Amino acid sequence: xxxxxxxxxxxxxxxxxxxxxxxxxxxxxxxxxxxxxxxxxxxxxxxxxxxxxxxxxxxxxxxxxxxxxxxxxxxxxxxxxxxxxxxxxxxxxxxxxxxxxxxxxxxxxxxxxxxxxxxxxxxxxxxxxxxxxxxxxxxxxxxxxxxxxxxxxxxxxxxxxxxxxxxxxxxxxxxxxxxxxxxxxxxxxxxxxxxxxxxxxxxxxxxxxxxxxxxxxxxxxxxxxxxxxxxxxxxxxxxxxxxxxxxxxxxxxxxxxxxxxxxxxxxxxxx
Numbered sequence: 197x198x199x200x201x202x203x204x205x206x207x208x209x210x211x212x213x214x215x216x217x218x219x220x221x222x223x224x225x226x227x228x229x230x231x232x233x234x235x236x237x238x239x240x241x242x243x244x245x246x247x248x249x250x251x252x253x254x255x256x257x258x259x260x261x262x263x264x265x266x267x268x269x270x271x272x273x274x275x276x277x278x279x280x281x282x283x284x285x286x287x288x289x290x291x292x293x294x295x296x297x298x299x300x301x302x303x304x305x306x307x308x309x310x311x312x313x314x315x316x317x318x319x320x321x322x323x324x325x326x327x328x329x330x331x332x333x334x335x336x337x338x339x340x341x342x343x344x345x346x347x348x349x350x351x352x353x354x355x356x357x358x359x360x361x362x363x364x365x366x367x368x369x370x371x372x373x374x375x376x377x378x379x380x381x382x383x384x385x386x387x388x389x390x391x392x393x394x395x396x397x398x399x400x401x402x403x404x405x406x407x408x409x410x411x412x413x414x415x416x417x418x419x420x421x422x423x424x425x426x427x428x429x430x431x432x433x434x435x436x437x438x439x440x441x442x443x444x445x446x447x448x449x450x451x452x453x454x455x456x457x458x459x460x461x462x463x464x465x466x467x
Contacts, residue, residue: 235409235417235418235419235420236417236418236419236420237419237420238259238410238419238420238421238422239259239260239261239419240259240260241257241258241259241260241265242257242258242259243255243256243257244256244257244258244297244306244308244309245297245300245301245303245306247276247300247301251270251271252268252269252270252271252274252276253268253269253270254266254267254268254269254276254277254300255267255268256293256296256297256301256306256309258306258308258309258439259421261440262438262439262440263410263421263436263437263438263439263440263445264293264308264309264312264436264437264438264439265408265421265422265434265435265436266293266296266433266434266435266436267422267432267433267434267435268432268433268434269424269430269431269432269433270430270431270432271427271429271430271431275431275433276300277296277300277433277435278351278354278396278433280296280299280300281354282354285354292309292312292313293305293309293312293313293435293437294309294310294312294313295313297309308439311439312437312439336398336400336429337350337351337398337400337459338398338400338401338428338429340374341373343459344372344373344459345372347372347398347459347461348370348372351372351396351398351459351461352370352372352461355368355370355394355396355461355462355463356368356370356463364390364465364466364467365386365388365390365465365466366386366463366464366465366466367382367385367386367463367464368461368462368463369385369460369461369462369463370461371459371460371461372459372461373459374400374457374458374459375453375457375458375459376452376453376457376458377451377452377453378449378450378451378458378460379448379449379450379451380395380448380449380450380462380464381446381447381448381449382445382446382447382448382464382466383414383446385464386464386466388444388466389413389414389443389444389445389446389466390438390444390445390447390464390465390466390467391437391438391444391445391465391466391467392435392436392437392438392463392464392465392467393435393436393437393447393449393462393463393464393465394433394434394435394436394462394463395408395433395434395449395460395461395462396431396432396433396434396460396461396462397426397431397432397434397451397458397459397460398429398430398431398458398459398460399426399427399428399429399430399431399453399456399458400428400429400453400456400457400458400459401428401453401455401456401457402428402453402454402455402456402457403425403426403427403428403453403454403455403456404425404426404430404451404452404453404454404456404458405423405424405425405426405451405452405453405454406422406423406424406425406426406432406434406449406450406451407420407422407423407424407449407450407451408420408421408422408423408434408436408447408448408449409421409447409448409449409450410436410438410445410446410447410448411445411446411448412443412445412446413443413445413446414446418448421436422434426458428456434449444466447464449462
């Protein structure tokens with residue numbers, strides 16, 4: 197199997213969600229820098245680590261306000277994050293950001309990622325998880341109603357299983373039927389603020405604009421943290437955690453598809 201190219205870019209401040217230039221990801225669509233009316237700009241982000249193969253990448257980022265963001269993007273109908281989480285879940289474990297970082301980059305995790313993990317860290321188990329074996333292949337999941345059940349089994353059940361052991365209040369969704377728009381927020385789902393949010397999405401036909409927002413409290417204006425444009429067949433897994441210990445926040449995922457549709461699943465958690 198082709199070995200992944202791992203790149204660590206420590207303490208590099210980035211201002212937009214644009215992908216690194218070069219030939220590593222030739223199939224990805226450029227990100228949308230269109231102004232989102234009414235949304236504030238997100239604080240500066242630091243790229244903690246980056247793992248890449250042609251058509252696949254995962255980024256680990258931290259923001260000046262304490263937000264941690266893990267984003268996996270793929271054109272190859274495959275997911276290493278999904279595979280790692282699935283293997284760990286079979287052993288009754290839920291991997292935290294530092295453990296995912298160590299497994300995918302083969303490097304020690306930065307302090308901010310280690311501090312986001314609880315005392316039940318699963319690090320010893322990582323030695324038994326083979327990276328070459330967890331590059332999970334799956335169908336494109338875009339073949340109309342025939343893929344409704346496959347998306348549920350592959351993506352929805354994986355999200356739900358990965359958080360089965362998590363505490364606190366949770367709101368899980370499985371939008372496995374094709375749709376042209378979706379808009380979900382933590383407060384809208386839980387009637388409360390929280391700390392963790394995850395969304396997985398596959399774009400089917402045309403393209404899909406996927407935006408991720410955060411605000412400190414209900415009633416505050418939203419800040420736009422990421423704005424992706426996904427081509428047909430592109431997959432993204434976005435995981436966010438508020439590492440600030442001084443209060444909960446509100447997260448939001450908004451998707452609009454043009455010339456096509458999308459499927460999505462995810463979860464909001466208030467610990």
